[in-house]
Amino acid sequence: MKTIKSRDCGNSPKNSFVQDLEIAIAESDFGFLAKSVSEELQWEICGIGTFNGSSSIPEALDALNLMQADQLSIEFALSHGKTAASQSLRTRGLSDSQYVSNFFKFSSAKAIQVSRIVTMAIQRSNNG
Numbered sequence: 001m002k003t004i005k006s007r008d009c010g011n012s013p014k015n016s017f018v019q020d021l022e023i024a025i026a027e028s029d030f031g032f033l034a035k036s037v038s039e040e041l042q043w044e045i046c047g048i049g050t051f052n053g054s055s056s057i058p059e060a061l062d063a064l065n066l067m068q069a070d071q072l073s074i075e076f077a078l079s080h081g082k083t084a085a086s087q088s089l090r091t092r093g094l095s096d097s098q099y100v101s102n103f104f105k106f107s108s109a110k111a112i113q114v115s116r117i118v119t120m121a122i123q124r125s126n127n128g
Helices: 013-026 030-036 054-064
Strands: 002-004 037-045 049-052 071-080 083-092 096-106 114-123
Touching: 013 030, 013 071, 013 083, 013 096, 030 037, 030 054, 037 054, 049 054
Parallel strands: 002 071, 037 114
Antiparallel strands: 037 049, 071 083, 083 096, 096 114
16 A cells, blocks of 8 residues: 655654554554553444444454555644544545544653554545
């Protein structure tokens, strides 16, 4: 999958980490996610449910069931204190696309580990 990163993350290590989290979720990178979250992780996937504990990452990724995409475009990744957000657009072919937004809460302001994730994914309308 081709990845187009946000241009706004270069000067902020925390924003770069948020962008890396977005990519890891998109690529179902269990290894990166497992070392980036706390044991007490709560991952809510809107419309699906909440997954508790770092051991639930594979189950959460399966439940998320993101579209297999040709391209991931990260529109933004930003952070402030113990919170962060990212938004991406996944595209396949010429007309199939999906928006994914993630909201993160860090265990501390140092942003070393994530304690909570809320994910929303929605199919993009072809009308605009």
